[in-house]
Amino acid sequence: MKEVFDYVDRHASEFVRELQGFLRQPSISAQGKGVEDAARIVERMFSSLGARVQVLRAGEAAPLVTAEIPGGGEGTLLFYNHYDVQPPEPLDRWQHDPFGAEIDGGKMYARGVADNKGDLVARVKAVQALLNTRGNLPVTVKFVAEGEEEIGSPNLERYAKEHPEVFRADACIWETGGRDEEGRLEITLGCKGLCYAHIEVEGGSFDLHSSLAAVVPNPAWRLVWALSLLKNDREEVLIPGFYDDVREPSPREVALIEKLPADPERLAKQFGVDRLVLGLVGTEALKRLYFGPTCNVCGLSAGYEGPGSKTVLPSRAMAKLDMRLVPDQRPTDITRKFEDYLRAKGCGDFRVTWLGAEHPARTDPDSRIVKVLRETVVELYGKEPLVFPTSAGTGPMYQVAAQFGTPTAGIGIGNVGSRVHGPDENVSVSDFLEGIKCMALVLERFAG
Amino acid sequence: MKEVFDYVDRHASEFVRELQGFLRQPSISAQGKGVEDAARIVERMFSSLGARVQVLRAGEAAPLVTAEIPGGGEGTLLFYNHYDVQPPEPLDRWQHDPFGAEIDGGKMYARGVADNKGDLVARVKAVQALLNTRGNLPVTVKFVAEGEEEIGSPNLERYAKEHPEVFRADACIWETGGRDEEGRLEITLGCKGLCYAHIEVEGGSFDLHSSLAAVVPNPAWRLVWALSLLKNDREEVLIPGFYDDVREPSPREVALIEKLPADPERLAKQFGVDRLVLGLVGTEALKRLYFGPTCNVCGLSAGYEGPGSKTVLPSRAMAKLDMRLVPDQRPTDITRKFEDYLRAKGCGDFRVTWLGAEHPARTDPDSRIVKVLRETVVELYGKEPLVFPTSAGTGPMYQVAAQFGTPTAGIGIGNVGSRVHGPDENVSVSDFLEGIKCMALVLERFAG
Numbered sequence A, B: 001m002k003e004v005f006d007y008v009d010r011h012a013s014e015f016v017r018e019l020q021g022f023l024r025q026p027s028i029s030a031q032g033k034g035v036e037d038a039a040r041i042v043e044r045m046f047s048s049l050g051a052r053v054q055v056l057r058a059g060e061a062a063p064l065v066t067a068e069i070p071g072g073g074e075g076t077l078l079f080y081n082h083y084d085v086q087p088p089e090p091l092d093r094w095q096h097d098p099f100g101a102e103i104d105g106g107k108m109y110a111r112g113v114a115d116n117k118g119d120l121v122a123r124v125k126a127v128q129a130l131l132n133t134r135g136n137l138p139v140t141v142k143f144v145a146e147g148e149e150e151i152g153s154p155n156l157e158r159y160a161k162e163h164p165e166v167f168r169a170d171a172c173i174w175e176t177g178g179r180d181e182e183g184r185l186e187i188t189l190g191c192k193g194l195c196y197a198h199i200e201v202e203g204g205s206f207d208l209h210s211s212l213a214a215v216v217p218n219p220a221w222r223l224v225w226a227l228s229l230l231k232n233d234r235e236e237v238l239i240p241g242f243y244d245d246v247r248e249p250s251p252r253e254v255a256l257i258e259k260l261p262a263d264p265e266r267l268a269k270q271f272g273v274d275r276l277v278l279g280l281v282g283t284e285a286l287k288r289l290y291f292g293p294t295c296n297v298c299g300l301s302a303g304y305e306g307p308g309s310k311t312v313l314p315s316r317a318m319a320k321l322d323m324r325l326v327p328d329q330r331p332t333d334i335t336r337k338f339e340d341y342l343r344a345k346g347c348g349d350f351r352v353t354w355l356g357a358e359h360p361a362r363t364d365p366d367s368r369i370v371k372v373l374r375e376t377v378v379e380l381y382g383k384e385p386l387v388f389p390t391s392a393g394t395g396p397m398y399q400v401a402a403q404f405g406t407p408t409a410g411i412g413i414g415n416v417g418s419r420v421h422g423p424d425e426n427v428s429v430s431d432f433l434e435g436i437k438c439m440a441l442v443l444e445r446f447a448g
Helices: A002-010 A012-023 A035-047 A113-135 A155-160 A210-214 A219-230 A251-259 A262-272 A280-291 A331-344 A368-381 A427-447 B003-010 B014-024 B037-049 B114-133 B154-163 B209-212 B219-230 B249-261 B264-270 B282-293 B331-344 B369-381 B428-447
Strands: A053-057 A064-069 A076-082 A102-104 A107-109 A140-146 A171-174 A186-188 A191-201 A297-301 A316-325 A351-356 A386-388 A408-410 A426-427 B052-056 B063-071 B074-080 B103-104 B107-109 B141-144 B173-174 B186-188 B193-202 B294-302 B316-325 B351-358 B386-388 B408-409 B426-428
Touching: A002 A012, A002 A113, A002 A427, A012 A035, A012 A107, A012 A113, A012 A427, A035 A053, A035 A064, A053 A262, A053 B331, A064 A262, A076 A427, A107 A113, A113 A140, A113 A426, A113 A427, A140 A408, A155 B316, A155 B351, A171 A368, A171 A427, A186 A368, A186 B103, A191 A331, A210 B114, A210 B294, A210 B316, A219 A297, A219 A316, A219 A331, A219 B264, A219 B294, A251 A280, A251 A386, A251 B173, A251 B294, A262 B249, A297 B209, A316 A331, A316 B209, A331 A351, A331 A386, A368 A408, A368 A427, A368 B386, A408 B386, A426 A427, B003 B114, B003 B428, B014 B037, B014 B114, B014 B428, B037 B052, B037 B063, B037 B114, B037 B141, B074 B428, B107 B114, B114 B141, B114 B426, B114 B428, B154 B209, B173 B369, B173 B386, B173 B428, B186 B264, B186 B369, B193 B331, B219 B316, B249 B282, B316 B331, B369 B408, B369 B428, B426 B428
Parallel strands: A076 A140, A076 A171, A171 A408, A186 A386, B074 B141, B074 B173, B173 B408, B186 B386
Antiparallel strands: A053 A064, A064 A140, A102 A107, A107 A426, A186 A408, A191 A316, A191 A351, A297 A316, A297 B294, B052 B063, B063 B141, B103 B107, B107 B426, B186 B408, B193 B316, B193 B351, B294 B316
């Protein structure tokens, strides 16, 4: 691989500039900002590889940009990525322009650089490096890049139904990943599912003087009471049947967790909290993080939120909630139970809008792709990777891979300080360049 | 009084223009906007009466603008008003510029026109009309105009301690009031007290990816749980001892409520709600409105509040709450019980800032000023006024009057559609002009 790695080193600054260009294009799916422009950048990147590129459409959905480059050997490896990013808000918490892609102290700062534009570019450049040094690829490579991952991939199921051929592969490399605080690469074998609820409660037809609070119902109170019935302060989700389909992790999966360095307390400190929920420590905290479903308040809004006091009875109240699901919970089942419960509690007039619903998925830890990734990491970095039976996060692994029986593993260029979804999201420039080499080596090893 | 009323009629458009000028000056105490400029306008208005004007200062507080005009006869009547207004937000709910003072269909629209710049100007113009027609006033008139009423008059107690002489009077006319849907003038004999809490809950040092919700405490959940412990959905405040000092209303006060037209349901419909809390109807609803203390969510904020979905674990959550107190609840006692309760419930780390605390106050319904107002209204409008033993709202009646033993009654130029504290606050231009005549007549009658 020396010639391939040399190629990467020679083209390093050019690759960095290309990534910066991509990052400077906002592509905020939640706000409908710049998504089409980002898709065109992806299309051009894929085309530059000489790939067969398709920009697939499904109604008003963001396009699915796909590519296929035939390989010299047997087998097909699919790269799943997304070109959309989370909203950058709250902007006042950023030290760097979220769409400036500034490099500062060896780190590149931008919304989406870790999740996951950096990985998408690293994979494209790995293919380019192989093609430009060897003339062809060891295996067939497919790319699927979607533009709605950060809003729960609402149209990916439809794309998968209408174009199953662009997804079929022998294995899939998932969108993102990173290193732990000691620099060990992390390999991730699953995704949690998700149900995302936007809840609106209406009261009077306009905000009222709060003296009327003695007799006029307050939608903010109604929302608070309803939320307090969804989860109690022992962190138990109270929706009847919520836990019914939670599958016990296999002994093999539990063993992977037990092999992980169990220092979630250190992580807690890094995030600025004193303790984890329920005072959990060690492996118990990790088991809850990876095998437990969640019910989380993402946002609240009602009445007067400005400085000082305003004595007002709000006319509406809003909450955003996400629930992360684990196998074998099903989003349609959970959303139904959620709505039934609210209705039973006298909240049938709440307007619940589901902004995305995703199945959980997990890959067998003994799959071949897991072995290939592990061996690649040992060869390249000289250190055993950490293998996670699942991510604590969500992705459309079911639609992209699990429903086609494709074993899937995630690996990427982020690190424990990458602040994914937060302000000052960043990656190390050197990790980006290493990531290109890593992906080239994975392709070679996968060919056997 | 004919010559006085003729004077008002002749100067009507000039008086309207003066009120518009005052309304176009924002004076939002909660946001520190324009308060000093509004104080200067008040100072000029008082000076134009030839009054002895003082602009009193207390540290950084908004100035207290006071005036005294000696009268020909015995007795002193105090007008209490404020020149600050509520914030106009949410701006998108206004059909008119909140600081435009547009006249549309006989109504003048502006933040503060009903609460209570319109009344302040009407009272100044009543004095002007008497002086310019008769050469002097029947009784001594005092004005006290403060600039912090809408943030709970935090410095009025200090002003009252340092300058008691500007408050002393034989009776006090309160800042505002209005008519009911049948045009009957309302006279109000008390104010509820208030404790206003701004509550902040901190979590991690920045917003986190919500996948961490399985193990990282969420300040929005902690806030929701704490709020749900403050009041239950049977509208019972759960703070221990909250109701201890609630005084049973006197039979005379209850009789006043029972004489009121008991149609709070109609009011409910006007505000766009189907029913009142607990399904209350008739006199029971009115008793709760006037004699019951409240605990009300004025505002909520946490995490992502924008369009679409963002899977985030908020780093902070905020609530604004007001509690309206009735005699003999004391704000210092309630704030202490509130904080003790939060601490006992494991919320000792919540940051509670008290933005204003006010004593409740009530005037004896048999006081002479009540009789004067009633007779004036019958003479001028030919209809019995409605007498309320108290307002459902709050004002610093204790600091201004009750602590000096001054009987106090409120009357004003608003109406049931005036949208006090809401968007499109308004009064009828004709009510403003009638209000000038009404105040002139009150001064004459008060002289006996």
